[in-house]
Amino acid sequence: xxxxxxxxxxxxxxxxxxxxxxxxxxxxxxxxxxxxxxxxxxxxxxxxxxxxxxxxxxxxxxxxxxxxxxxxxxxxxxxxxxxxxxxxxxxxxxxxxxxxxxxxxxxxxxxxxxxxxxxxxxxxxxxxxxxxxxxxxxxxxxxxxxxxxxxxxxxxxxxxxxxxxxxxxxxxxxxxxxxxxxxxxxxxxxxxxxxxxxxxxxxxxxxxxxxxxxxxxxxxxxxxxxxxxxxxxxxxxxxxxxxxxxxxxxxxxxxxxxxxxxxxxxxxxxxxxxxxxxxxxxxxxxxxxxxxxxxxxxxxxxxxxxxxxxxxxxxxxxxxxxxxxxxxxxxxxxxxxxxxxxxxxxxxxxxxxxxxxxxxxxxxxxxxxxxxxxxxxxxxxxxxxxxxxxxxxxxxxxxxxxxxxxxxxxxxxxxxxxxxxxxxxxxxxxxxxxxxxxxxxxxxxxxxxxxxxxxxxxxxxxxxxxxxxxxxxxxxxxxxxxxxxxxxxxxxxxxxxxx
Numbered sequence: 001x002x003x004x005x006x007x008x009x010x011x012x013x014x015x016x017x018x019x020x021x022x023x024x025x026x027x028x029x030x031x032x033x034x035x036x037x038x039x040x041x042x043x044x045x046x047x048x049x050x051x052x053x054x055x056x057x058x059x060x061x062x063x064x065x066x067x068x069x070x071x072x073x074x075x076x077x078x079x080x081x082x083x084x085x086x087x088x089x090x091x092x093x094x095x096x097x098x099x100x101x102x103x104x105x106x107x108x109x110x111x112x113x114x115x116x117x118x119x120x121x122x123x124x125x126x127x128x129x130x131x132x133x134x135x136x137x138x139x140x141x142x143x144x145x146x147x148x149x150x151x152x153x154x155x156x157x158x159x160x161x162x163x164x165x166x167x168x169x170x171x172x173x174x175x176x177x178x179x180x181x182x183x184x185x186x187x188x189x190x191x192x193x194x195x196x197x198x199x200x201x202x203x204x205x206x207x208x209x210x211x212x213x214x215x216x217x218x219x220x221x222x223x224x225x226x227x228x229x230x231x232x233x234x235x236x237x238x239x240x241x242x243x244x245x246x247x248x249x250x251x252x253x254x255x256x257x258x259x260x261x262x263x264x265x266x267x268x269x270x271x272x273x274x275x276x277x278x279x280x281x282x283x284x285x286x287x288x289x290x291x292x293x294x295x296x297x298x299x300x301x302x303x304x305x306x307x308x309x310x311x312x313x314x315x316x317x318x319x320x321x322x323x324x325x326x327x328x329x330x331x332x333x334x335x336x337x338x339x340x341x342x343x344x345x346x347x348x349x350x351x352x353x354x355x356x357x358x359x360x361x362x363x364x365x366x367x368x369x370x371x372x373x374x375x376x377x378x379x380x381x382x383x384x385x386x387x388x389x390x391x392x393x394x395x396x397x398x399x400x401x402x403x404x405x406x407x408x409x410x411x412x413x414x415x416x417x418x419x420x421x422x423x424x425x426x427x428x429x430x431x432x433x434x435x436x437x438x439x440x441x442x443x444x445x446x447x448x449x450x451x452x453x454x455x456x457x458x459x460x461x462x463x464x465x466x467x468x469x470x471x472x473x474x475x476x477x478x479x480x481x482x483x484x485x486x487x488x489x490x491x492x493x494x495x496x497x498x499x
Contacts, residue, residue: 009329010340016322017350023316024353026309027360030203037206038198038367042256044161052163053083054156054219055139059129061091061122063147064099064432065420066264070147071103075112079156085138086114089129091122094432124231125413126215127238131231139222146216148264148418150178155261159219162254169224169251170243172201173217176262185484186265188387189272193265194368195361198257200310205255209306210247210299215239217261224251235289236405236413237282244290244307248297264418269484270436275416276394277401280314284405287311314402321395324474327467328455335462358384385473386480393477396448397441436488445482452478 056074060067074086088100097118104116119132130144141163145151152158159171174197180190197214204211213220215237225231228246235241247253266272294307334344365380366373404411417433452475459468 006333006337009326009333010343012322013326013330014343014347016319016326017347017353019319020316020323020353021349023309023313023319024356026306027199028356029306030199030207031356031360031363032203033207034199034203035363038202038257042254042258043158044164046157046161050161050164051080051083052140052160053138054079054085054141054143054160055133055137056084056086056143056145057089057130057133057137058087058145058147059089059091059126059133060096060100060147061126061129061415062094062096062433063092063418064094064096066147066418067096068099068103069420070145070149071100071107071114073150074145075107075114076153077151077155078153079160081111081113084113084156086112087133087137088114088116089133090116090118091125091129124233125238126415127231127233130238131233134222134225134231137222141219141221142225143219144216145261146263148178148420149216150262151217152261156219158259159256163219163221165252167250167252168254169221169228169246170213170253171219171256172211172213172253173256173259173261174198174201175214175217176260178262178264179267180265183267184386185269185272185390186267188383188390189265190368191361191365191383191387192391195364197255198364198367199360201255202257204306204310205253207306209303210244210310211253211255212243212310213239213253217263221251224249227251235282235285236278236411237286240283240286241289244286244294244311248290248293248299250298264420266416267419268434268436268488269481270434270488271417273394273397273481273485274414276398278414278416280317280398281401281405281411283311283314284402285408288406288408314398317391317395317398318402320392321399324392324395324452324470327470327474328451328458331455331458331462331464331467334464361387386476389473389477390480391477392474393445393479393481395477396445397481400441434488436485438486438489442482442485445478445485448478449475449482 056077058070058074063070071088077084088104090097090100100116104114107114117133117136119129122128124131134142141160143156143159155173159173162168162171175193177186177190177193179186181187201211224246225242228242228249228251231238232241243253266275291308291311294311295304297304299307333340361384362380366376369376369379371379419433452471455471456468456475459465459471
């Protein structure tokens with residue numbers, strides 16, 4: 001019986017590292033395309049001979065802290081007024097609607113075309129709101145901004161000119177970060193997002209592969225949305241879903257690496273976990289929905305293969321948690337089952353993957369961080385282990401979402417709360433929108449701290465130092481997630497008790 005368990009562990013471990021290895025090779029391909037393309041400027045000058053009508057859509061749900069800031073930013077966007085309208089797609093159930101109503105009344109008095117649109121219910125969540133707005137929109141093109149984004153005044157003049165090409169269906173800008181340096185948590189998130197936008201989005205776009213609309217800070221051709229089947233709400237990532245439907249129809253997308261639209265990073269771990277859960281589960285749902293249509297499409301084989309790995313990209317979290325959990329029993333297997341030594345020697349090829357992932361984020365960090373080269377290198381060396389640790393700590397939360405997505409288990413759209421916070425303060429967490437709770441997932445994450453602590457001790461006892469880095473990062477990551485979760489819960493509980 002014990003031999004069967006050992007065999008199962010080794011097989012699962014082998015599959016996990018094989019996925020990571022293949023995944024990293026695709027990643028290396030994207031790094032190559034990024035490096036040969038990122039210095040190319042993707043700008044087309046604004047011209048008075050192409051001024052199509054544009055509708056700016058602002059999907060909003062209970063955004064008390066940021067909605068006024070958003071409206072103010074959008075209201076001053078530089079574009080001919082007779083060609084521009086603004087839709088505030090408001091599904092709010094709190095004071096947000098009152099703030100919007102007052103702001104809209106004021107702006108309408110200034111002859112700004114702005115509408116406050118409210119539905120009877122929140123059917124379809126964000127995708128449903130965008131679809132409802134689309135039915136009412138007068139614009140040939142639609143720019144979408146989430147509530148925490150701050151588009152620049154020249155946003156439309158920098159993006160609309162690309163649509164002179166009738167084949168272009170969507171233009172996506174890069175996300176910037178308003179609160180990148182307010183805490184370690186937001187700083188580590190910025191590393192992840194910069195890696196996605198620079199290496200993945202730019203790399204895929206430069207190679208001619210499918211990319212995705214990131215839900216905000218982009219512009220759609222209205223005809224493209226309708227041709228692709230309109231916004232649909234059967235996944236939690238309506239943006240990724242529509243992106244693949246449109247590109248499989250033959251529409252081309254453009255990503256602007258050299259044009260930032262800044263936004264707020266989740267300053268609390270509870271908000272980050274809900275965001276990550278939605279993104280990874282929605283990604284799995286979209287993969288489930290589109291894998292067959294992708295391979296049945298007219299796209300080239302290379303586009304299909306890269307698209308497939310794009311769709312299952314989040315499966316990497318399952319590989320991460322699998323490797324981490326199995327790393328402890330593998331210490332004993334390596335010690336007491338020498339027959340598997342050859343396999344473990346072969347598995348050392350996983351270091352190729354590690355090198356590729358380090359290169360991925362190092363290149364991105366260099367190109368997205370200010371300072372001298374030495375400052376950037378030192379900063380990366382200090383932050384990268386913590387960055388990996390954080391996302392190992394999130395891997396259990398994300399894996400649950402991924403498994404649910406692949407199994408077709410549905411759940412509601414839990415939006416990421418925004419706070420208009422440059423500095424984290426206790427007042428924010430004791431206020432609205434943050435409801436941290438201690439649940440079975442938190443308890444499991446706490447147990448895993450003890451589990452990986454045991455692994456670290458055992459690794460030292462067995463002198464198996466090759467396993468030590470992963471075990472230490474897993475211990476650090478789950479400790480970060482657990483401690484921050486408990487801290488937020490205690491602060492909220494204390495505030496509630498003294499209200």
